[in-house]
Amino acid sequence: MPFAQPRWLMYIMRMFIAEPMMSETLKINTREATLAGESTPWAQLRFTRNNHGKPQIGLDPENLYAFGHLIRLTEQLILEQFSRGLVSGTTHTCLGQELTAISVIRALDHPEDAVLSNHRNHGHFLAYSGDFAGLVAEIMGREAGVCGGWGGSQHLAYRHFHSNGVQGGMMGIGAGLALARKLRGSGGIVAAIIGDGTLGQGLLYEAMNLASVWKAPLLVVVENNGIAQTTDSRDTLGGGIEARGAAFGLHTWRFADDDPGFCRKVAAAVSEMRESRRPGFLVLDTRRMGPHSKGDDLRGQDELDTIRERDPLAALARQLPSATCETIEANNRAFVESVRLTANASPEATLDETPAHIFTLHVEQPLPGYPVMAAGSTVRQSLNSALRHLLETDSRTLLIGEDLHDPYGGAFKVTQGLSTGFPGRVISTPISEAGITGATIGLSLDGYLPVMEVMFADFLSLCMDQLFNHAVKFPGMFRDVAVPLVIRTPCGGRRGYGPTHSQSPEHLFTAVPGLTVVYGSHRHNLGELLTDAVLRWRYPVLFLEHKLLYGEKIDPADYLTLPAADDDVAAHLFPTLLRGATDPDVTLVSYGGMLAVAEAAARRLEDEEELAVEIVAPSLLSPLPRGSMIRHLAMRSRVVIVEESHHEFGVSAEIAAAMLESGFKGQLLRIGTPPIPIASARSLERSILPDEQSVVEQVLELF
Amino acid sequence: MASPQTVPCVNINDEFVQIVSLNVKQGDFVKNGDVVGTVETDKSLIDVAVEQDGYVLRIDCAPEQKARVGSVMFWLGAAADEPVPEVISTDAEARNAAGRPTAKARAMLKELNLDPARIPASGERLTAADIEDWLARTGKTGPAAALPSPSTRTEDSPTVSGELLELSAEAAGMLHTVTWHRDHAAAAYLELEYDPKPWEELAAHYATQQKLMLSPLLPLMAFRLAALARERTLINSTIVNARRFQYRPVNLGFTVQVGEMLYLTVVRETQDMDAGQFIAALGEVQRHAMAHKLPPQEASGATLSFSSMARWNVSRHIPILPPQTSLIVAHAAPKTSGKAVLGATYDHRVLTGFDVTQVLLALSRPLIPGMTGTYHPESTY
Incomplete structure (x- = not known):
């Protein structure tokens, strides 16, 4: 496996983590520790961290209460900062759901465990990273923010933790990350956390189906708080929740966060799921104590009172001697005050110069070997040779798409012979364009070079959210993160295929900021273009092919190449x-x-x-x-x-x-x-x- | 009567098929149902079966070719010597309104503001060549762009890295000049030495007489050359499509170096000028060149040219012929030798060495045409 090589591991690390930001985060924590030695607020908390900074939270009530209370205080600080006008944009707190957040994240004890969270992500993030000042500063739009101010409350990134503001939008990515872990034999799992409101999102089911078909370790966690923003579950949910997991053959668990054994049960489920190396579906019943965002709670006072009475964090506190509680709370307050001071002290995030685009120019990539093309090769043969060459020479290459397998070899036969030649690396998928686009993003984030085929370019609209809201956002927000994926697809008409099989939708995708759109012809060396798109361009590429050209011979005729200008991006690869x-x-x-x-x-x-x-x-x-x-x-x-x-x-x-x-x-x-x-x-x-x-x-x- | 065997349709979606094989030749006798070839599309390969008995009269396609479904593959006839009917093209000609000028011709008509009705078409449609012929016959000048574009040879880009830069209009003009010289003229060169003193004295005398600040030597020599073209019309002509093209006006080209830029400035219609008018006109053109503001009519249309490198003290220079001219005189006067040189690059299709020698000899003798009481240097001593 290529992943066993240390250099390769470093590559993965570099790709998935914005390293400068990580070191920035660590610097802040170190500064806290150094300034006041044993008397620092963090040291008072007595949480140890692992090598990656992740707090180690025990299952005893004292530990759980201490961290849960810390999250609650941090959320309250964020609301206070908001009321002081210090918060940039908006925020969604997890007040009342702290234990739910802790329960899953604390159980993710493998260094390659990944978390995909959502808009209500602060608890998950803090339990994963322990970076309190990084979170508060990020939400305040400060330089010391964990994402340098690019993400704000909803878009956080730290090692294998990512959150995003599109509900369920990262589920396909989760399936891809899980597949990557399976392919390289990692013991890590992927926890993709959604709320019950997201059960109405179709991509979720594509991802659950993909993970099930692939037997990939994706744990779908549903935080079931009974409300979607302001809409009650009875208006958003048909059928049963657990039935959804069961329908896709996922091992399914359901626990309530007011169950005294809640965190222990969740830990057991996570452990069981990890052992099984299969996907799972974990439903956690909880209640949201605060509004969706700020001041947008339409629930009645009776209901809010009931929720407050049920508060599982308060229940934990009741199990502890009051002196213990008071010590914990005092230490937490001191710590959160230090977080406030650190975040306030950080200057506003600024850019030396507004970037004109997301691309880093002139990144030296080693020149790849190119496939040898037989004289008189057609476009189809040229593309097929390039894919074969990539599979032969670079073990990171994977082909993914519908009906790619032999003897069919794809709707236009571009992948013919490849599934036979490279078993396991040519993946025929369910009809789930959005899901496999997400999975492709996940695979590329994890160091693979996936080449995805969409059967007809018309179906690309199903992939749009994945490209527009996800694929281009990673390298756009984090300069060090590569998303080296290529989506190939046949375009165009003149074959009588009708309104949804004949279009050339390049104009929709050229409008996606940061997406590289290549549309070559038989006059170009298409095999080389595809090889370069895969190996020499670390950004998402849409690689369009015209149906009628597949049978044409590659022939440069009397064309000359217009040399790329210094200020052109990627024109040296795609002339x-x-x-x-x-x-x-x-x-x-x-x-x-x-x-x-x-x-x-x-x-x-x-x-x-x-x-x-x-x-x-x-x-x-x-x-x-x-x-x-x-x-x-x-x-x-x-x-x-x-x-x-x-x-x-x-x-x-x-x-x-x-x-x-x-x-x-x-x-x-x-x-x-x-x-x-x-x-x-x-x-x-x-x-x-x-x-x-x-x-x-x-x-x-x-x- | 001969009948065609057409390219079969393989699939309603494919307008073109690839001819894979065709196993008949002209003169073969084939029978209805004989399989004589195969054609293929992306999706399938089918046999071509003959649809009637007959002799193969002519084959209109070849293996490896793409052919449109329904087009003729070959012709069959009852007898081997049956004629193949002339196919009237339903494509190109029919698509274009008969008699409408070609797009290129329309662009020229628009640019030159010409009425197409006045220009006869040589064929069904008025062409650019028709307009050029008409311009030539009527002595009008076409636009530079209307000149036949020089044949450009396709070159491979160098293998060493670099970039392609567009030429400036002047550099593109020079490229055109050099390419015309290379591709069309039969260029030759000869030179003779002459004593520059008498010309210098004549110029000095003229300058005094006319109160000129600058030496009029070169303008006077150029004017003399232009005057010689009135007597020796051959030097004011060129060859176009194997016919001699005699220019009506004498438009004198005169090279001017401005900084790094070499212009061929043009004084038009010199045939009606006297020396004073010519010197004034040339002075005006040169001023425009100095300011890099030559209007097109002063930078094109030379019929005969004069170039001096006396300023640079070279002993010889062999100029390039401006497009569609047959003579450019090259003047050099190395200061150390006391001798001066008159050379000429000429188009041997138009002029012989003898013709050119006669012109240079005449030019070497100082004379200001049209001046009464012609000045003779000897007589002043």
């Missing part, structure tokens, strides 16, 4: 090609499957209309190669952008805008698909998608 007249009457910009149409139109314009035609064919759509391609186009007199996509608000619009910003003074025309569905009947489809004839006719209108 723009150009051919034809150096002093053109008209320049056609086209990419992907439309390039063949543009070429046919260009031939007619040259032969029949005597025009000197230049063709510019980018493979990188986002980030747009402004320094090279746009600068080149800005000097032309007539530019026609030809795309198959629905082009309103699309790629051509962005190219045109960038040209204008670069001083373009000539005539410009965009040709694309109008904003209507792409019909199935070939005759209708022909009149909807731009073709050679319509391109020629529209170009001629410029003369």
Whole structure:
């Protein structure tokens, strides 16, 4: 296993953790410890930490009460800071649910145990990291915040802990992290914690199904507090909660946090689940004592009184001698006051310069070996060779998608022969586009190089949340975190497949900040492009392929490469090609499957209309190669952008805008698909998608 | 009557198929149902069966080719010598409104503000070449862009890393000039030495007479060259598509170095000027060049040129011929030798060495055309 190598472990660590932030956190803790020696507030608390800073919380009432009370005081501090106007944004406290938070997290005693939390994450975070000042400073938007102010209350990251503000949004990631642990034989598990309100979220069920099919150690924890923000469970929940876990074949447990043996029972369940190496479903009944956020509690006073009377933390306190309680509470108060002072003392988080993008330029990546392509290889063969080469030469590579296995080999046969050649590394999945996108993110966060196939690009909309809210956020927030995933998918029409199997949705994804969108053609060396996307680009890549090009031979013809400019991002990996007249009457910009149409139109314009035609064919759509391609186009007199996509608000619009910003003074025309569905009947489809004839006719209108 | 065997449809979704094999040749006799080849798409491979008996008259496709479903694969006839019917193209021509100028021609008409009705088309549609011919016949000047673009050879990018930079308009012009010189002219060079003194004295005399601040030597020599073109029209012509193109006006090109920039400035219509007008016109053009503000008409359209490197004290320079001209005179006057050189690069398609020698000899003798009481240096001593 590659993971056994120490260098590789370091790589994983580096990828999953924002190291500077971690050391910042440790520095703060160390400072507290050093300043006042044994008399420091933390030392008074008598919690030891493991090597990763995680507090060691025992099962005895004294320990549980001490930490639970500490969380409660911290939450109260946060609310106070809010009332003083010191909090940046919003916050959701876990008042009343402290023991629930502690119960699972304290039981995660393996160094590779991961936690995916949600908006109500402070308790989980504190029990996992012990970084109180880091949390409070983060919520206050201070430099000393655990995420440097990027995350605020809802988006916390510390080692294998991540939380996010999209309910259930990280469940697929959890399935991927769990699969990664299984694949590398780790004893770690993944606890993905949701509230009962999230039981209405579809991705949850995709993830539970994936974990079940993969037999991956994902523990879904439902903190069942009976209310979703302000809506009572009776209005959000159909059927039983445990039945959901059982339906997917997950071992299921249910405990209430007012049960005196609660934390012990949870610990046993976590231990049992860990031993089984199978997914589990743990329902924890609890009550939320505070509002959803702040001042948005619509519940009646009777109900709130009942909740207060039930308070499991108060019940723990009642088990302790009052002197013990008083000591604990006094020490906790002193500690939380020190946290307040530390957080207040930290300056506001600032940026030296607002980043123009999320990418770190010129990161030296070793040049990979490239697959050897047989002369006359088609696009399909080229992509297949590249995938085979990646599987052969880099054990981190995994292929994941629907129907990839032999003898089928994927809907367009790109993965043919690979599941046979590389058993276990070509994963055919359930129909769960969002879930497998999440899983792909999880795998990439954990050091794998997953290449995912989406059967038709039209289905990418199902993956959108995973890309938009998750994949690009990790490297965007934490410069050291790599998400080296590639999603391949066939696009485009002209096969009569109809409105949901014929689209070219690149324009939706070029709009995702931080997503790299590559759409090559048979004029590019697609095998090399794919290899570079996997090995040399540590950010999420959408790699689009046109259905009609799979059978075309890779042929660079008379195209030359436009050299990348220094200020271009990734253009050195995904080049723009150009051919034809150096002093053109008209320049056609086209990419992907439309390039063949543009070429046919260009031939007619040259032969029949005597025009000197230049063709510019980018493979990188986002980030747009402004320094090279746009600068080149800005000097032309007539530019026609030809795309198959629905082009309103699309790629051509962005190219045109960038040209204008670069001083373009000539005539410009965009040709694309109008904003209507792409019909199935070939005759209708022909009149909807731009073709050679319509391109020629529209170009001629410029003369 | 001959009938076509067409490319079969494999799948309604595939408009094109790949011809995998075709096992007939012209003259073969085939029978209805014979399998004569295979075609394939992404999804499947099918046999091509002949649809009637007959002789193969002509084959219109080849293996490895992509062919449109329904297009002709080959022609069959009852007799081996049956003619294949002429297929009237339903594509290109029919798609374009007959007689409409080509897009390139339309762009030229717009740029030159010409009425297409005045220009005869050589074929069904008015072409760029038709417009160029008409411009040539009527003595009008086309735009620089309308000149036949030089053949560009595709070059591979160097293997050493670097970047491609766009040329400035001037550098692109020079590239065009050099490429025309390389691809079209049959360039030759000759030179002769002459005694520069008499010309210098004539220029000094003229300067005194006209109260000129700067030496008019080079402008006067250039003007003399332009005047020679009125008598020797050959030097004011070029070859276009194997025919001689005789320029009506004498537009004199005159090289001007401004900083790092070399311009070929142009004084148009010199044939009606006297020396004073020419010197004034050239002075005006040079001022524009000095300010890097040459309007297009002063930077294009030379029919004959003059270039001096006397300023740099070189002993010889062999200039490049400006596009579509047949002569550029190269003047050099190394200070140490006491001798000066008149050279010429010329297009041997238009001029012989003898022609050029005659021009240079005439030019070496000081003379200001059109001046009454022609000045003879000897007579002043």
